[in-house]
Amino acid sequence: MAYSVNVAIEAPIENQIQEIAYDGTEVYQQPLSMSESLSKLAAKIDFGKGQDEKEEKVVDKTEEDAKDPAAYQSSLWPWDSVRNKLKNAFTEVCVLSDVLAIAKEKRYLVLDPVPQEPPETKAMVTVYARKKALGGAATVLLTGAERLRTSQSEAARNRAASDFHIELLALRKNWRLKKVGNSIIGDVSYRTAGSKFASSGMFEVTKAEEEPSSGWSPPQSPSAVAPPPKTPSALRVTLPSELQGVAYIEVHCRKDDEALFSTTVTSSTLNTAGPMPDMHWQKKLEAAQNVLFCKELFNQLAKEAVQLPGPIPHMVVGNQIVASILPGIQLIIGLCHSTATKNKKSGPPQQKKSDHDHVLEHSIHQLLREVHHKNTHHPFPHPSSGPLGPSKQRCLAGPSAVDRHELMEMSKSKTLLEQIIEQTQHFTMRRRTEYVLDTIAKEVRDPLIISHWNSINSPTKACVKVNIMTHGYDTICRTLLIIHVGKKSLKCICRDGSVMNMSYEIQELRDLLICQIQQHQITAVQALAKCMGWQLLSNNTHLGVGEVQQMGNASSCMLASPMGDRLIAVRCEPQAGVHVSIAHSPRKDFYPGQLVKDRKWENLGGGFKEVRWDKMEGKNFLNKMELLMASLTSSS
Amino acid sequence: MAQRGLPQSKEALLKSYSARLKDDVKSLLENFEEIVKLAKGESDSQLSRMTQCEQDTYEMHVRSANIVRAGESLMKLVSDIKQYLILNDFPSVNDAITQNSKLFRQKQGEADQKLMVLRDDMAADLYDLEEEYYNSVYKCRIAD
Numbered sequence: 001m002a003y004s005v006n007v008a009i010e011a012p013i014e015n016q017i018q019e020i021a022y023d024g025t026e027v028y029q030q031p032l033s034m035s036e037s038l039s040k041l042a043a044k045i046d047f048g049k050g051q052d053e054k055e056e057k058v059v060d061k062t063e064e065d066a067k068d069p070a071a072y073q074s075s076l077w078p079w080d081s082v083r084n085k086l087k088n089a090f091t092e093v094c095v096l097s098d099v100l101a102i103a104k105e106k107r108y109l110v111l112d113p114v115p116q117e118p119p120e121t122k123a124m125v126t127v128y129a130r131k132k133a134l135g136g137a138a139t140v141l142l143t144g145a146e147r148l149r150t151s152q153s154e155a156a157r158n159r160a161a162s163d164f165h166i167e168l169l170a171l172r173k174n175w176r177l178k179k180v181g182n183s184i185i186g187d188v189s190y191r192t193a194g195s196k197f198a199s200s201g202m203f204e205v206t207k208a209e210e211e212p213s214s215g216w217s218p219p220q221s222p223s224a225v226a227p228p229p230k231t232p233s234a235l236r237v238t239l240p241s242e243l244q245g246v247a248y249i250e251v252h253c254r255k256d257d258e259a260l261f262s263t264t265v266t267s268s269t270l271n272t273a274g275p276m277p278d279m280h281w282q283k284k285l286e287a288a289q290n291v292l293f294c295k296e297l298f299n300q301l302a303k304e305a306v307q308l309p310g311p312i313p314h315m316v317v318g319n320q321i322v323a324s325i326l327p328g329i330q331l332i333i334g335l336c337h338s339t340a341t342k343n344k345k346s347g348p349p350q351q352k353k354s355d356h357d358h359v360l361e362h363s364i365h366q367l368l369r370e371v372h373h374k375n376t377h378h379p380f381p382h383p384s385s386g387p388l389g390p391s392k393q394r395c396l397a398g399p400s401a402v403d404r405h406e407l408m409e410m411s412k413s414k415t416l417l418e419q420i421i422e423q424t425q426h427f428t429m430r431r432r433t434e435y436v437l438d439t440i441a442k443e444v445r446d447p448l449i450i451s452h453w454n455s456i457n458s459p460t461k462a463c464v465k466v467n468i469m470t471h472g473y474d475t476i477c478r479t480l481l482i483i484h485v486g487k488k489s490l491k492c493i494c495r496d497g498s499v500m501n502m503s504y505e506i507q508e509l510r511d512l513l514i515c516q517i518q519q520h521q522i523t524a525v526q527a528l529a530k531c532m533g534w535q536l537l538s539n540n541t542h543l544g545v546g547e548v549q550q551m552g553n554a555s556s557c558m559l560a561s562p563m564g565d566r567l568i569a570v571r572c573e574p575q576a577g578v579h580v581s582i583a584h585s586p587r588k589d590f591y592p593g594q595l596v597k598d599r600k601w602e603n604l605g606g607g608f609k610e611v612r613w614d615k616m617e618g619k620n621f622l623n624k625m626e627l628l629m630a631s632l633t634s635s636s
Numbered sequence: 637m638a639q640r641g642l643p644q645s646k647e648a649l650l651k652s653y654s655a656r657l658k659d660d661v662k663s664l665l666e667n668f669e670e671i672v673k674l675a676k677g678e679s680d681s682q683l684s685r686m687t688q689c690e691q692d693t694y695e696m697h698v699r700s701a702n703i704v705r706a707g708e709s710l711m712k713l714v715s716d717i718k719q720y721l722i723l724n725d726f727p728s729v730n731d732a733i734t735q736n737s738k739l740f741r742q743k744q745g746e747a748d749q750k751l752m753v754l755r756d757d758m759a760a761d762l763y764d765l766e767e768e769y770y771n772s773v774y775k776c777r778i779a780d
Binding site: 136 | 671674675685686688689690692693696697699700701703704707708711715718719720722723729732733736755756758759762763766767770771773775
């Protein structure tokens, strides 16, 4: 370092040689100014570098684009190309950033690799696809058509008798129907027939669904007869619960806590049928109508029973009406409504008597029907606008000059309960009369008592003809009685034209008949005596002598033989029977005594001897009398 | 003449029936036409062909199902019209009522007549039987 050597340093040629002349002189390029050299360096920057390959081309392109203006428009503004490139690059980066942001969310955009080559489709494939599509469509159509066809054919084949519309038509012909909304509503009430019962009888008609027949059928007992194959109805009727089941009205006539007779107001078929769930709709509706009818009937009777003033007030307890008809006899009307359960509600069924009477059943129905009829049928003329108008009787009242009393009588009308009570009273009276007649006919053997009931009668009036006669002597004498059986009284028209009015006590009739029998015997003896040629000396139907009878009076008669020498005295007592005595006058064997010295006094008669009547020959009283008379008749 | 008396709602109902008929028939026709059009396969959509095929298949199925639906709707319409006719055919109901009442009157007459004959027979027989019974020695116990 002690030596210092001068080293000459020459700057290398900074300027590039532009050209070398043939003589060796070098022509240098002018060195770049600062701005020129900066722009040159800047031009060397590769902006495309570092971006995705996708954008490579674009970048290349921009680079190319950038070069051109740099080349050609550098004269305009030296930084123009650079600015353009930067701007483009900025746009690209913004777009990229947005895309990435969206793609990252994965909600709106998913990035998938692009298939490199589009799948090639052949023409045949599309044809096949179209064929398949048509085939599918055809299948759908065919299935639908098949379904329609099967439903049609099935309806035609299986359920020819039970098509819904045919059944609906049949239903419509018999019942009132109307369409409300989508459902069909019917009515079973008697309102159009004149009923004023408030309860509605609505039911709903629906189409029955195809039910699986195998599921619910109960196991059949082996001994049971196979039920007939019945086609299920296509129509279903839905009834409100208060109309379901079977109802009937029971009528008892009770005498001192003992049922005299009972009748049930219902047809027997309904009782036995029971409310089956799969009953045919017609029967179901009829049963419902019957329920409604019974309810109306009972309602009406109960209302009347409460309102009706009577010596003994009628009682309404629960679904029973108790009305007294005659002393000791009560009429009990009960409403029995058995709902869905098969058994009757009222425990053990009432024991039915053999002489079960359907007359009350009929009349109680008939009475309400009459009321219904009256509600709708008014006698003409009446205003067409309303159910008003005078009755036919009142129309005739003017022309026939009816007085006030008759008009008052006209305005009286009887309630259903009164009418049924009257009918029941008559029924009881008739039974009592029958009983008395039959008992007497059985007890009294000698004169035959033959009763003939008149076949023409009314619900409150009957008539019986009683014929008293002796067997074998019916042409000689017969006693005829006519007994009119009313509501609470009896009227008897006797043979002599006298009219006896009797109350409901049967003992009165019995007494009358027994008296009539005794009178018959006396009358018959007289008639027989006439035939036999005997003379009637005296006749007394109400004998004042002898023992006092418990009932009635004894009657007697005295007969004399044709010769006048024999006497027969007959005394009939209602209780004790017949006593016959005979007397001879004069006696054949006369022995003069202290007092009676002459035979002539024997003609006065007397000295009756009673005949031991039970030892007499003969079938009956008249026969015995005939034999007695015959034996006493002397020819001499 | 009968139509004049129909209330408003009934008239509307009848109109709706006719509209339903027209709609259903139109639906049948249109859907069929569309299926035929689809079968031609002229589509100038931008979808790929497979997608187009799938869409066509689906559309055909839907349209054929529409045809079936329209057919069944027609059946329902027939049933509705039947029901309407049955429920509102008052002349025939009146005929049925008249016929029924005639039938029942006839039956009533027959029953009355038979009952009368029966009553007469029974009355005659009863007379004889009563005569015989009360004349005989044997009489049954009277039930109280």
